[in-house]
Amino acid sequence: MEQDLRVQIIRLIPVAGPATDSIEIDDQEQAIIGRSRDCSVYIADPAVSRRHVSIANSGNKWILTDLGSRYGTSLNGIQLEPERPTLIKHRDLLKIGPFIFRVSTSGLGLNAMTVTDHLVAPGTIVEAVKVEEPDSLADKRLSLLIEGCSKIFQAREEAELAVPVLDLVLAGTGYSRGAVLLWNGAPDQVEVLASRDHDGLSHMGIEYSRSLLQASASGDMARLSSSSKHQYGQSIAGLGILEALCAPLIIDSRVIGSIYLDVREGEALPETDAAQFCHVASQVASLAISNLKHLELARRQEHLDADLKIAQEAQEFLLPDSHGNVGSIRYSSRTLPGSIVGGDLFDVFEINEHLTGICFGDITGHGIGAALLMTAVLTHLKTVLISCGDPAVAVSATNTYLVEHSSARMFATLWVGVIDSRDHTLRYVDAGHGHWLICKPDSSLYPPPAPGGVVAGVQPEIEYFAVEQKLVVGDRLVLYSDGLVEQPNADLVRFETDRLFAVLSQSRSSEDDVVMSFDAIESFVGGARFTDDTTIASLEIT
Numbered sequence: 001m002e003q004d005l006r007v008q009i010i011r012l013i014p015v016a017g018p019a020t021d022s023i024e025i026d027d028q029e030q031a032i033i034g035r036s037r038d039c040s041v042y043i044a045d046p047a048v049s050r051r052h053v054s055i056a057n058s059g060n061k062w063i064l065t066d067l068g069s070r071y072g073t074s075l076n077g078i079q080l081e082p083e084r085p086t087l088i089k090h091r092d093l094l095k096i097g098p099f100i101f102r103v104s105t106s107g108l109g110l111n112a113m114t115v116t117d118h119l120v121a122p123g124t125i126v127e128a129v130k131v132e133e134p135d136s137l138a139d140k141r142l143s144l145l146i147e148g149c150s151k152i153f154q155a156r157e158e159a160e161l162a163v164p165v166l167d168l169v170l171a172g173t174g175y176s177r178g179a180v181l182l183w184n185g186a187p188d189q190v191e192v193l194a195s196r197d198h199d200g201l202s203h204m205g206i207e208y209s210r211s212l213l214q215a216s217a218s219g220d221m222a223r224l225s226s227s228s229k230h231q232y233g234q235s236i237a238g239l240g241i242l243e244a245l246c247a248p249l250i251i252d253s254r255v256i257g258s259i260y261l262d263v264r265e266g267e268a269l270p271e272t273d274a275a276q277f278c279h280v281a282s283q284v285a286s287l288a289i290s291n292l293k294h295l296e297l298a299r300r301q302e303h304l305d306a307d308l309k310i311a312q313e314a315q316e317f318l319l320p321d322s323h324g325n326v327g328s329i330r331y332s333s334r335t336l337p338g339s340i341v342g343g344d345l346f347d348v349f350e351i352n353e354h355l356t357g358i359c360f361g362d363i364t365g366h367g368i369g370a371a372l373l374m375t376a377v378l379t380h381l382k383t384v385l386i387s388c389g390d391p392a393v394a395v396s397a398t399n400t401y402l403v404e405h406s407s408a409r410m411f412a413t414l415w416v417g418v419i420d421s422r423d424h425t426l427r428y429v430d431a432g433h434g435h436w437l438i439c440k441p442d443s444s445l446y447p448p449p450a451p452g453g454v455v456a457g458v459q460p461e462i463e464y465f466a467v468e469q470k471l472v473v474g475d476r477l478v479l480y481s482d483g484l485v486e487q488p489n490a491d492l493v494r495f496e497t498d499r500l501f502a503v504l505s506q507s508r509s510s511e512d513d514v515v516m517s518f519d520a521i522e523s524f525v526g527g528a529r530f531t532d533d534t535t536i537a538s539l540e541i542t
Helices: 139-152 158-173 210-218 229-235 274-318 367-388 391-405 496-504 510-525
Strands: 009-016 023-026 031-034 053-058 061-066 073-075 086-088 093-096 099-104 112-114 124-129 177-183 189-197 221-226 241-251 254-264 323-326 329-336 344-350 355-363 412-420 425-431 436-439 467-470 476-480 534-541
Touching: 009 254, 061 073, 086 274, 139 158, 139 274, 158 177, 158 189, 158 254, 158 274, 210 221, 210 241, 210 254, 221 274, 241 274, 254 274, 323 344, 329 344, 329 510, 344 367, 344 534, 355 367, 355 476, 355 534, 367 391, 367 412, 391 412, 391 425, 436 496, 476 510, 496 510, 510 534
Parallel strands: none
Antiparallel strands: 009 023, 009 099, 031 053, 053 061, 061 086, 073 093, 093 099, 112 189, 124 221, 177 189, 177 254, 221 241, 241 254, 323 329, 329 534, 344 355, 355 412, 412 425, 425 467, 436 476, 476 534
């Protein structure tokens, strides 16, 4: 089966705050943004926390999580709850400390263009238009405004909202053509939400003045016209444009785009109070866009919470109890997801009266996508292992399943074993996992050899082979995920295997292995949120 090799990219384009570069993140791994140089995205500003936010792609969705930052994180003007994952999308405004970024997940699309000033002739000026708040509007204009507002606030998305906004400003100002533009980081790169004239025709080929858009970046309305009445028909009209007006669209005190209007040679001049009417319409449009962003953020959170709940329920259904007895094994385990739901897998189950199966592993990635793939992999592994009792066959079959059914960037490290209660022989396959050891009754520890095979899901038709290990009564087989030993503390120092082994050397039972290990790592991180899924399971031969 041909796999999708495309890499998704999200860009954070600075639009306000101190000067900084754009941030580009791909979907290969979770990105941590913060003031620490160990973060994948380093921002040197005292208002940015050492570990401020994380951004990761999960199931083709970009998920943002504030990591308990000191000054908080806001999205589209809404303060985010710490440690609560939130979906982010194209055109969002993300505030991290003093920086405001515009989110771009698709780059410049079909409706995007670069603006220039080559239409502006010598003698042309761009000036700010100071607009007084209207005391009253004529009945006809007031009716037009009320009707337009009704249509604007019925829109469900920005592109849909742009059409009634243009209808309103064109009808109320007398300009011949116009467009609603959103800025891709700066006013020299714009995305055209809608563009039309009095006849309702699309004018996607309209060119816009960079100077005019930049003049509106301060939040004032700007007008492009001749520097003198005598030159009015020579400087701009010679190029076809008699007059142009630009009204800013403002959200959370930041200009995010503009309403552009112009009139050209041979067309009627706009109304004398066109700037006043356009000012009112731009305020209405800004409020409507802000409301849409607030509603969209609430809908995203609701959908994400629903998806997380489904993934949690699926995991809870598949995972075993935290402790118990299966065949000749007494076990204890604990899983703590790093992103509400996790990609770690563990199960212990009877194959028949003599054989007990054990599955342990870690799916790449974080969040919903990894959690759903975990449920599929664990179900597949367990089904094959119960049917044949051979860990090598089970891992080989699961590798084929992963290659055929997951993207090229999703794979799994697996440890699959079978214990025979008649002679306590362990037969296992370590497919790139490596995180396990045997604790002897005398407290000595025996770390494993290097992983015995490549991770599952990378190459098709790989044949895995099982390794035998003799165990005795009292031996404890301890399996753990990389999230346990790679968890950092506030100084970004990792827990590492040496600390885990020191804890296990003092433990005397499977229950103590789990409890003491989690106590140690929670003390080590000092109450901070775990950055990755963390699982440990201890299985004792009884």
